[in-house]
Amino acid sequence: MRSVLTVETDPADVGLDAGRLARLDARLARWVDDGQLPGFLVTVARGGRLAHVGTHGHRDVEAGLPVTPDTIWRIFSMTKPVTSVAAMSLYEEGAFELTDPITRWLPEFADTRVYVAGSAAKPVTVPQIEPIRVWHLLTHTSGLTYGFHHAHPVDAAYRAAGHEWGTPPGADSAEVTRQWASMPLVFQPGSEWNYGVSTDVLGRLVEVIAGKPLDEVFAERVFGPLGMTETSFGLRPDDDPARLARLYAPGVVPLTAFEPAAKQKPAFLSGGGGLVSTAGDYLKFVEMLRAGGAAPDGGRVLGSRTVAHMVRNHIPGNADLETYGRPLFAETPLRGVGFGLGFSMVLDPARYGVVSSVGDYSWGGAASTAFYVDPVEDLTVTFYTQLLPSSTLPIRSYLRQLVNQALV
Template identity: 55%
Template sequence: MAVTGTAQTITPADAGFDAGRLTRIDDHFKQYVDDGRLPGWQIVVSRAGEVAYSSTYGKRNIEQNLPWESDTICRMFSMSKPITSVAAMILYEEGKLQLKDPVAKYIPSFGESEVYRNGSFVSPVTEGLTEPMRIWHLLTHTSGLTYGFHNNHVTDALHRKAGFEWGIPKGMDLAACCDAWAKLPLAFQPGTEWLYGVSTDVLGRVVEVVSGQSLDEFFRERILDPLGMTDTEFWVEGDKRDRFAELYFPKPTGNARGEGPSANASVMPAAPLDRKPTMLGGGGGLCGTAADYLRFAHMLLNRGELDGARILGSRTVDYMTRNHLPGGAELETFGRPLFAETEFAGMGFGLGFSIELDSAEHKVIGSAGSYAWGGAASTAFWVDPAEEIVVLFLTQLLPSSTYPIRSILQQLVYQALVD
């Protein structure tokens, strides 16, 4: 696979797609911009490492009238998680950590964690761990760690009270955040449920401790540079700033139809990310381009290697992209029915990715064994090994649950396959 960008490198017909049917993707998602739901977007579909469809539409900055272009840089948010998971598995392959290792072996404060049992956020009642939080719990989101923005449970409220909701307390680095999270009660005993939370951020700290490098240095040396991901980083500086997309969120009122793209989306005050941040969040801190992330996804599709750069062994990628929930459980029964960057029905979870188990249960056409994740600004990607397909969707609207995007994109991609 020799993927250098997002420009089309193969005809739809040669990739097994009907070109006319692929236009339905544009036809549908242009409406999201025209009626104000999204500022702009970028969609890339590849097969067997060749780009068969690539399109952009709308603006990367509405106020400055700047178009979304093929090299636009955006906040990836939780699409950082698969990269952090790969980083951890690089260390696993080197024998520097094991999946059953207690997290406290690398971050001692987690050896004193408590688990919420009952009570209010003012006076929660906790109990001790029945077993340690382990590395595989972080990779599978079964650690008991949560997010403050869930607004569903006492442990979420405790995270907000401590200053963790959509951001972190000012001045805290990753090590300090981990120690603060370790002092907050877990939502459940590790390994007993699935809950989307700061697990991957903690995993990023493990990578730092084990490697002796900061997370950005490890990413650059072991993943980003070998794959040629030159525009991916925790910050955007210099001449790249002109390509950086603005972050938006929906206005609470107003009918956008017929009123232009700015009617239903407003600029969200966000960190400028013009310098290295204090906290390097492996769970959601990276910025990058479609071309870069496509190279990462093609490395996964190619089972750990791209253009001669071997990031992981082939069997390691296979192992990461199988369902690791205990007993082969589905998220629908094992996960808490809260927000996550995936739907739950027919889905399992691997080491850093959601795993499609049954498309009939999922109620969206697809392939068993496909793996995926998305980001809070409505970005998403998936890899389908059976069909050799990679799909990438970038935009900048927070939160990702605002409008239906991912399931519709999936049905529009697969309906275009005709081989």
């Protein structure tokens, strides 16, 4: 059963100007017409009512297939909030405390060293002073990294071990996690912020605690309660492969090497980036967050206090990521932005440099997909395309800029 994506209300009925919303589609379409994006789909909802759906361009340029409401997208790191929600649903049952060391379930991290000097081949390391705790995984303060950053000797060590835009073929989550645990941390846990495989390790932690694979945990705790029937790790056997959008590099150059990975369930269920989804399906997840954890049937995925705790800044001293983090590539500025348990949030709109609300929270994916929730304006915005890397165009800034100017 496909998730229906249809406009539910006149924009004016929820305080949006339809003429001004047209500016959003027009600006995004310019990127398509200029040959910078293959195509896109954007949604704007307010008060839980879908007021705008915009599409333009192609899901597969070479085949001439247009973007349609049922297009399937690789959402990459938009998987991370799903993993974080699943973990916090276990937290609500008392399965762990946020301050628990992860070695209680993942003993391989007991001997993980911390980099202080040297090269990728001959690093100088010291023992952990502070163990990796659950909240370190949720906040990306664990010291884990990504091979694709190309910013640190430990990143190079990840790449040498087969961890750049993927993981070694055939390795499952237990093996992949053991491999990461064998490599040094970039810094002492809790001392800095660094975007990395923390949420993948969190996904493995969830598997161990729940005693079942991550896809089954998602189905029971998130997808089932929300009626998300089209979100999965790779295409399901009954999915039409032609619905899957093609992935592109800058200049709308097809990334053929990535094509096979999303067309079937992988050996490694990546809690950090493994899901494919449709706009209608993922909107259910985003609307659950806006509604404070409530499910459409009147049940709950999370308690409202839990969601509120996840979307507040957890960086020590209420610092922003520019102050506390590492200067890695990012589609949006790190200044004026904090990080919670699975989401970034705007702390200071003036410092951020984009019209926005204090406390609006968001995340995106490597192929330039993105969403944000504005609790002040009771607003959700989602965006889908397939352009890697996400730093190619300033899409997330433009989304806020152009949606906010349409609020009346």
